[in-house]
Amino acid sequence: MFFTSLPFLIFLPIVFLLYWFVFNKVKSQNLFIVAASYFFYGWLDWRFLILIFITTFSTFLSGILYEKFYNNFKLKKAITIFNILLNLLILCVFKYYNFFTDNLHLLFEGIGIHFDLTTLYLILPIGISFYTFQAIGYTFDVYSNKIKATNDGVAFFAYMSFFPQLTSGPISKAPEYLPQFLKKRDFDYNLAVDGMRQILWGVFKKMVVAESCATLVNPIFSDIHNQSGSTLLLGAIYYTFQIYCDFSGYSDIAVGIGKLFGIKLINNFNLPYFSRDITEFWRRWHISLTSWFRDYIYIPLGGNRVNKITRIRNTIIIFLISGLWHGANWTFICWGAYHAILFIPHLIFNVKVKHVDSHGFGRPLSSVNEIWKVLKTFCLVCLGWIIFRANTIKEAFDYIKGIFSASLFSFPQVIGYKALFFIILLLFVEWLQRTETHTLNISKIKSPMVRIGIYLIVFFLIMEYGGNQSAFIYFKF
Structure with missing residues (x-):
């Protein structure tokens, strides 16, 4: 169901009217959002619902367990790492498995070693990169105490599946976005x-x-x-x-x-x-993804507090991951490397965006x-x-x-x-x-x-x- 399609033109006003005139309490509105969002996403392919449910449930559960074992540093760290790895594993299997196996096959063939690698014929779930990053961001924010893990499962499922931004973003951060689902919403004309x-x-x-x-x-x-x-x-x-x-x-x-x-x-x-300049471009293009990489990868790697060589290394890492995030193809990685090359002179000469x-x-x-x-x-x-x-x-x-x-x-x-x-x-x-x-x-x-x-x-x-x-x-x- 595309935003510009006839089914969506029917779907949206029905959901809007029911949301404000029938489900007019916080809990019921959130529950309705989940139902409407899963219907919207399942319209594309019902099998997609399995993955988003697993991602959402595991992330919600990890937050609950994190709060329960808050005083046990090793255990809550293990919970955080496990959930991040689980979400990355799901993303990698569905989006990158064939890309890596094909390239490994070519690499070994090039040195004279032949063996068969199984190819998985999987449908790439629409929006998986977006909601996976949103889930990982929430996990990081809970771990770094930027937000307290919610115990409201309905609100969290609504936060993860909200249909307008489910398939192509923007990627929303929990500290600014999740609280909106936890409080009463009144219609604002x-x-x-x-x-x-x-x-x-x-x-x-x-x-x-x-x-x-x-x-x-x-x-x-x-x-x-x-x-x-x-x-x-x-x-x-x-x-x-x-x-x-x-x-x-x-x-x-x-x-x-x-x-x-x-x-x-x-x-x-x-x-x-x-x-x-190119640094200004990346502050204006796909802002939610750029800020995600800044907050959850660049800053943890040292941000601007490290020396110039390390900053250049971190910038290259960010752009290569950004390229790979867009798709399992060397063209995307090359595109990321190209922007890293354009970006590096600004780091070397300390160019400021004004x-x-x-x-x-x-x-x-x-x-x-x-x-x-x-x-x-x-x-x-x-x-x-x-x-x-x-x-x-x-x-x-x-x-x-x-x-x-x-x-x-x-x-x-x-x-x-x-x-x-x-x-x-x-x-x-x-x-x-x-x-x-x-x-x-x-x-x-x-x-x-x-x-x-x-x-x-x-x-x-x-x-x-x-x-x-x-x-x-x-x-x-």
């Missing part, structure tokens, strides 16, 4: 209206911009050797906006739906393609130099997305080599005027709204007719130019 605005803009980004780009990207990437350099360049640019609008569109919809139910999720994107704040850019780009920095960062990110999108590393290098051929200066075989128009419109509107919490937050416009007019324009563009109801890209991660 203004919050709900704001959520509807954010949903509308998210649907526009997914169905109009991302799908318009996808119709151009897929043919280009599937036939790279018969494309001119200029066409390949356009394909890379279009994919750069496709993955942004696809993923940030999902996040906007998820955050907006959360607001409808009185749950505030973290905004996962903050104008990433206006970043002035421009990031919680609401985007508070001022316009003030110089030609800043505009150049944005364009340079965009080009570097775009180059990385080629590696990310390619099926193999060889294909990625062939694609890049094809761009920098003599045909780069020829007229592109495909232009995609519709996609280009919507990209320009997207950038223009997001820049105008850069100081707002989200792009379609137009509550400051006093005239209701103007606001309604803007909503109708966005709705018309979705109905007129919305593309296929394809799955979100990050469903496979």
Whole structure:
């Protein structure tokens, strides 16, 4: 069941009405969230429910046991480690087992040793990387005393399975997120209206911009050797906006739906393609994952308290794990290594990020130099997305080599005027709204007719130019 599908358009209002008008107590609301979320997730494949139940139950139980044996340091440490390893084991078996066995097979074949390794034909559960990291984060937070383990199983199951962010995040941290399920929630009209605005803009980004780009990207990437350099360049640019609008569109919809139910999720994107350098980009792109790696891996490894060489080592580790988190393919690992290489000079020369704040850019780009920095960062990110999108590393290098051929200066075989128009419109509107919490937050416009007019324009563009109801890209991660 996709956010932009007809079944979801029926599912959401029914759940919303029952949530507020029938199940209007904390316990019953949480229980209803669990039931609705498991129905939503089981709609994709009922077998997925087994894994999320095991992950949720083991994590909840580990918290209970941790509190019970709080004064026994060795035992509570063992409980914590066991739960983390169990969750990682489930993730690795379903997502990485075949990748590692295939590469081990090739490695041993290369040195003349032949033996058969069993291949498991497993379906990759949608969202497993997201809810596994959320479970591990909770376990770490309990162990480090950032939050007390809850004994409310219903609330914890609701926290782990909340359907808007279940399949593609954002990854929420227990100290900020779990308490919302433990207290009474009253309907907030203004919050709900704001959520509807954010949903509308998210649907526009997914169905109009991302799908318009996808119709151009897929043919280009599937036939790279018969494309001119200029066409390949356009394909890379279009994919750069496709993955942004696809993923940030999902996040906007998820955050907006959360607001409808009185749950505030973290905004996962903050104008990433206006970043002035790669460190700023990673503070604006997939914010929940970046902060997860910072809090649960980078800081435990020493954070900024260690010497420069160790910081560089830790940064490389983070980016390689980030690449592997995205998928069991060498292209993702190479993509992570590529961003680590871009990041390392900033550590060596102690470059500070000066421009990031919680609401985007508070001022316009003030110089030609800043505009150049944005364009340079965009080009570097775009180059990385080629590696990310390619099926193999060889294909990625062939694609890049094809761009920098003599045909780069020829007229592109495909232009995609519709996609280009919507990209320009997207950038223009997001820049105008850069100081707002989200792009379609137009509550400051006093005239209701103007606001309604803007909503109708966005709705018309979705109905007129919305593309296929394809799955979100990050469903496979």
